[in-house]
Amino acid sequence: MTINKIQNADKLTIEVGGRLDTVTAPELESEVKSSLDGVAELTFDFKDLEYISSAGLRVLLTAQKKINDNGGKMIVTGASEDILDIFEITGFSAILNVE
Amino acid sequence: MEKLNIKAATDRLDDVIAFVVRQLEEADCPMKAQMQIELAVEEIFVNIAHYAYKPKEGMADITVDIRDGAAYITFEDGGVPYDPLAKADPDITLSADDRAVGGLGIFMVKKSMDDMKYEYRDSKNILTLVKKLR
Numbered sequence: 001m002t003i004n005k006i007q008n009a010d011k012l013t014i015e016v017g018g019r020l021d022t023v024t025a026p027e028l029e030s031e032v033k034s035s036l037d038g039v040a041e042l043t044f045d046f047k048d049l050e051y052i053s054s055a056g057l058r059v060l061l062t063a064q065k066k067i068n069d070n071g072g073k074m075i076v077t078g079a080s081e082d083i084l085d086i087f088e089i090t091g092f093s094a095i096l097n098v099e
Numbered sequence: 100m101e102k103l104n105i106k107a108a109t110d111r112l113d114d115v116i117a118f119v120v121r122q123l124e125e126a127d128c129p130m131k132a133q134m135q136i137e138l139a140v141e142e143i144f145v146n147i148a149h150y151a152y153k154p155k156e157g158m159a160d161i162t163v164d165i166r167d168g169a170a171y172i173t174f175e176d177g178g179v180p181y182d183p184l185a186k187a188d189p190d191i192t193l194s195a196d197d198r199a200v201g202g203l204g205i206f207m208v209k210k211s212m213d214d215m216k217y218e219y220r221d222s223k224n225i226l227t228l229v230k231k232l233r
Contacts, residue, residue: 053204068196
């Protein structure tokens with residue numbers, strides 16, 4: 001998994017590539033947790049993401065809850081068809097802002 | 100048909116996935132089915148690693164059998180009896196704030212496999228996933 005963070009004032013983009021699974025999800029979770037203070041808009045850029053399991057979905061749901069608590073906005077962009085399918089079957093399409 | 104005997108621990112996940120993927124590739128498994136199988140294998144193996152022997156450690160056997168245009172993947176462990184198929188599905192219509200973090204793994208497996216069978220026999224949990232390859 002690769003993680004690349006781009007901060008622009010109160011907007012943060014996190015590019016995630018490779019595999020977001022049980023082994024790698026904790027690393028993304030701690031990156032997200034340590035970077036959300038003062039962030040009004042969080043974007044996950046998944047154009048290079050190849051795979052996501054329930055461990056990755058947990059990180060997204062936790063981030064979405066935190067952003068909601070802060071009154072901010074979270075966006076998911078660039079997800080592949082396969083990953084969009086996973087959002088669909090788990091109901092995540094309805095709780096994430098997928099662009 | 101090949102069998103892998105491995106410690107049921109999340110740090111062995113990459114070895115488990117590699118073992119399964121190698122056989123799927125040899126069988127020219129379509130990419131979409133391969134990804135769904137990888138996901139199912141991860142969710143089931145991680146479940147065993149987290150709960151089967153808690154707080155101790157134990158082993159799991161994983162068998163891949165590809166025949167009649169389908170992959171049969173069997174997991175065996177000697178941990179506490181646990182039927183993942185008996186678990187209630189999560190409510191996927193709730194809002195982000197109301198949804199529990201977790202409980203999605205088995206549900207995703209159920210949604211992506213063509214069949215699943217569970218039995219408890221000879222003090223072992225035996226779970227077989229079936230995925231049609233074509």
